[in-house]
Amino acid sequence: MATSPPCIENLLGPKLSQRATITLTSPAAALRWSEYEAPKTSIIVNVFTALDVVETIKYCNQYSLKFLAQAGGHGWGITWSLGENDVVINLRGLNTVEVNKAEGTATIGGGTIVKEIVDELFANEMHVVSGGCNCVGTGFLFGGGLGRLMGEYGLGIDNLLSADLVTASGELITVTPTSPSEDLWWALRGAGHNFGVVTSYVVKAYPWINGGVHWSGSVVFTGDRVRDVTKAIDKLKFQKPMSIHYYFVVDPSSGQPVIIVNPYYAGKAEDARIAFKPIFDLNPVVDATRPTPWDELNVDGDAFCAKGGRKVAYTSGLKKLDPGAFENIWNAYVAFINEHGVDKVGQSAILVECYSYISARAVEYTSTSFPHRDVDFQAVVLSWHNDSALDRAAEEFGDYVRKQWIATSRQHREHAYINFARGDEPLDAIYGESWRIRKLTTIKSKWDPNGKFGQYFPIPTRH
Known part of the structure; x- marks a missing residue:
């Protein structure tokens, strides 16, 4: 059994929702699709509400722990820096899909995987732009959102209407095209992994094509x-x-x-x-x-x-x-x-x-x-x-x-x-031209100056 940071079960546990759990294990490639160069941690917080994410991030900040939020766990990059006593925030408990046919929208929990999205949309005779792999999670969308229906409707990010996310300081906010955080709205759509933990998001949904x-x-x-x-x-x-x-x-x-x-x-x-x-x-x-x-x-x-x-x-x-x-x-x-x-x-x-x-x-x-x-x-x-x-x-x-x-x-x-x-x-291969990197760095320095969201292709926090 792994040794946990100071009283994680006693200090964080009571602040979590009833269904949330804390799993202590031997250091392993926790819940990952690939074991190659995977982050190896001994602490997994299984969240079921947005406030669970808030409390977990605040706890990690208080005890100077790194953290990684994941749903599908498919990211295969080699940029991880988690240590044995750092924390994986398992978002799979946030796996809800609500379809509003009248408004043409779908509200999706941050732990939902593609198959769950597709099944619920199909049951409602609707489509969204989704990934080509059933088991990938929210990162699919906030990295850009390539998918078969993008020819009809654009990238996944082009269909994003709003996102609820937890910031690096542990604040739960809603980001929209007209919210005060419009710089964050720009950054989320293509580089979202670096700017928050998305607990829920709303996308455009469309009526069936060809039945x-x-x-x-x-x-x-x-x-x-x-x-x-x-x-x-x-x-x-x-x-x-x-x-x-x-x-x-x-x-x-x-x-x-x-x-x-x-x-x-x-x-x-x-x-x-x-x-x-x-x-x-x-x-x-x-x-x-x-x-x-x-x-x-x-x-x-x-x-x-x-x-x-x-x-x-x-x-x-x-x-x-x-x-x-x-x-x-x-x-x-x-x-x-x-x-x-x-x-x-x-x-x-x-x-x-x-x-x-x-x-x-x-x-x-x-x-x-x-x-x-x-x-x-x-x-x-x-x-x-x-x-x-x-x-x-x-x-x-x-x-x-x-x-x-x-x-x-x-x-x-x-x-x-x-x-x-x-x-x-x-x-620049990942984030584009120099002006994009400068803009992302400016936004990063504002919303995440200490690089808390720095596990997945980290963006610099200063010029």
Whole structure:
């Protein structure tokens, strides 16, 4: 049993709500999706109300403890600095979703994961912009909010109406476009992890498209088609209803690496097949696309929700998919799998998320802290294994892939979407141009001058 800071159960416990609990454990990667470079603490406060968060932050401040608030626990960066006696604030008890169909809004608790949001919205015949993984939490939205429906409605942050959050001093406030804290409103939408613990937020909700039945599924190609597939996706005109998830994965039935294109269309199957004709013209070996209810679109990715294991990730935002670079990456991926074995690294994958940015780019570029509206593709390489002895090989592989992307991305600077970033990137790759970093630093110095929210890609507190 771990040794806790001074009387945490006696001093903090009585101030928490009836359902809240304090868990003391041996230092571990508490509730995290990945154990690689994860924060290891021995204290978890399981909160159920916003005031639980307030009291926990005040307690941590009083005893000079670092803290990390999390819901899904998916952040895979390497910027953590928690110690054994620091605190994880587990937000999962704040998992509420209230839909107001008349007003076209959804009020979502800060501990809610994507599946819970999707299920409740679907039950009310509504949509919101949500992530492509069922088990991620609130960080998805406040890092920007990429998702399949962003072509129709914009980024997740473009649909945010208000947020209740606890500040670094332990004050519960509501932030809106017209609140006195308008500088915080700007910062929250794209860099929210650095400015507070969101306990609840309100987003726009929209009526079903096509009765809630959309179109998606796997289209499979062999590795010799990597150049053709990459070129076709790069040249595809992504209209509002369209997106693609482009994968290199190991086929579990054959144990061999394959290329999978997962197209998505918010509408009818016949319209979808016309929109994605350049993909089907390449004669895939498998076409498993089909009409799919909106609440089932993420199911195929549920295997990636498994917690634990060592997941080493690198990312880059791209303006172009270069066929030569992707052929190099395919060859490196196959070599990595063959060298280390399907049994050890077979869950490793390459993923490129390809969305329509039509609605996102209709929003003024400077109006939020999100700096990646000019990026067309978000690419991730994920090495997944259980043996720490493979960390070095995974890092070398990931670094090689990222360098291939950066060298051919046709960007004037590096781009790293914060929800996918590693933590070794230049600050401007994550937060954007120098003026953005200056503005974020000014806001940080006002709202969090001591860097309490500094676990996830920390923003400087002074110029």
